[in-house]
Amino acid sequence: MAQPERPLSPFMHYRWQYTNTLSILHRITGVLLSACFFLLVYWLAAAASGPDSYAGAMRCLGSPVTQVVLFGGLLAFCYHLLNGVRHLFFDAGRGFELATARKSGWAVAIGAVAIALIAWAVLQSHFGALA
Amino acid sequence: MSLRSPLGRVLGLGSAKGGSSHWYAQRVTAVALVLLGLWFFVSLASLEGSGLDAVRAWLSSPVSSVLAVLFVAVAAYHANLGLRVVVEDYVASKGTRVAVLVAVKFALVVAALVGVLSVLRIAFGAPA
Numbered sequence: 001m002a003q004p005e006r007p008l009s010p011f012m013h014y015r016w017q018y019t020n021t022l023s024i025l026h027r028i029t030g031v032l033l034s035a036c037f038f039l040l041v042y043w044l045a046a047a048a049s050g051p052d053s054y055a056g057a058m059r060c061l062g063s064p065v066t067q068v069v070l071f072g073g074l075l076a077f078c079y080h081l082l083n084g085v086r087h088l089f090f091d092a093g094r095g096f097e098l099a100t101a102r103k104s105g106w107a108v109a110i111g112a113v114a115i116a117l118i119a120w121a122v123l124q125s126h127f128g129a130l131a
Numbered sequence: 132m133s134l135r136s137p138l139g140r141v142l143g144l145g146s147a148k149g150g151s152s153h154w155y156a157q158r159v160t161a162v163a164l165v166l167l168g169l170w171f172f173v174s175l176a177s178l179e180g181s182g183l184d185a186v187r188a189w190l191s192s193p194v195s196s197v198l199a200v201l202f203v204a205v206a207a208y209h210a211n212l213g214l215r216v217v218v219e220d221y222v223a224s225k226g227t228r229v230a231v232l233v234a235v236k237f238a239l240v241v242a243a244l245v246g247v248l249s250v251l252r253i254a255f256g257a258p259a
Contacts, residue, residue, distance in 0.1 A: 004144075009220055027217055034210040037239075041203070041246040047186050048249035050258065054183045081168060084161050091158060119172060126176045 022105050026083050029076035036073035039066075074120055079112035153212060160209040167202040187253050196254035200247050207243035211236055 014020060039061070046057030060066060086104050089095045095104055133140065174195065178185045190196050214235050222228040 006144075027213075030210075030213045031217060034214055034239075037206055037210055038242055040206075041242045041249070044199075044203070044246050044249040044253075047183060047190070048252040051183055054186075058181065077168065077172075081165060085165065088158065088161065119176075122176050123172075127178055127181050 018102070018105055022083060022108065025079060026087070029080040029083075032073065032076040033080055036069075036076070039070070039073070071116070071120055074123075075112065075116040078116040078119065079108065082108040082111050082115075153215075157209065157212045160205050160212065163201070163205050164209055167198060167205060170198055171202055190250055190253040191256070193254075196250055199250045203246035203250065204243055207239045207246075211239050214239075 043057055043061065046053040061070065086095070086108055089104075095101055174189060178189055190199055215232060218228060218231050218235065222231055
C-alpha cells in the first residue's frame with residue numbers, strides 16, 4: 001500500500017535559526033535527562049541496598065568519566081527546566097513577540113550555563129563526593 | 132470527488148486520537164517536575180556530605196520520602212511522554228517505532244519501580 005501524502009513536521013523544512021537550535025536542544029537535553037534518570041535510580045537502589053553497594057555506586061559516580069556525564073546531566077537539567085518554563089509561557093499564549101522570544105531564548109541559554117556552574121560548585125562543596 | 136465525508140476521511144489519521152490528553156499530561160508533569168526537581172537539588176546541596184547515613188536520614192523523613200517517590204514516578208512518566216514524541220518523529224517504520232516505544236516504556240516502568248521501592252525501603256528502615 002502506498003504511503004499517503006502527510007504533512008511534514010516543521011523541522012523538516014524550516015530555515016535554520018536560533019529557534020530551531022533552542023527547540024532541538026530541548027529534545028536533546030530531554031533524551032539526556034531520561035538517560036540520567038537511570039543513574040538516579042541506580043544511586044537510590046545502591047543507597048537502599050547497603051553500605052557496600054553504596055560505596056561501589058559512589059566510586060562509579062565519582063569516576064572522572066561519570067563526573068563529566070553528571071555535569072552534562074546538570075547542564076541539561078538547567079536548560080530543560082528553564083526552556084520548559086519558557087514553553088509553558090508560550091502555551092499560555094505569552095512571549096511570542098519576536099523580540100521577547102529572542103530575549104527569553106538568550107536568557108534560557110545563558111541562565112542554564114550560569115546556574116549549572118553555580119549548582120555544580122555548590123554540590124561539590126556541600127555534597128562532597130557527587131564530586 | 133470522494134463519496135466519503137470529510138470527517139470519515141480524516142478519522143484515524145494523524146494525531147486526532149489521544150493527542151490532547153498527552154499534551155496536557157506533559158504540561159502538568161512539567162510543572163510538577165519544576166517543583167520536585169528544585170526540591171531534589173536543594174535537598175542534595177543541603178545534605179551533610181554524601182555519606183549513606185546522611186542520604187538515608189534525608190529519605191527517611193515522611194515528607195522527603197513522599198516527594199522522592201513523586202519525583203521518581205513523575206520523572207519516569209514525563210520521560211515516557213517526551214521520548215514518545217521524539218521516537219514518533221524520527222522513527223519512520225511503523226514496526227520499529229512500536230518496538231522502540233514499548234522498549235522505552237518497559238525500561239522506564241522497571242526503573243521507576245526500582246526507584247520507588249528503593250525510597251520506600253529506606254523510608255521503612257533499610258538494613259544497615
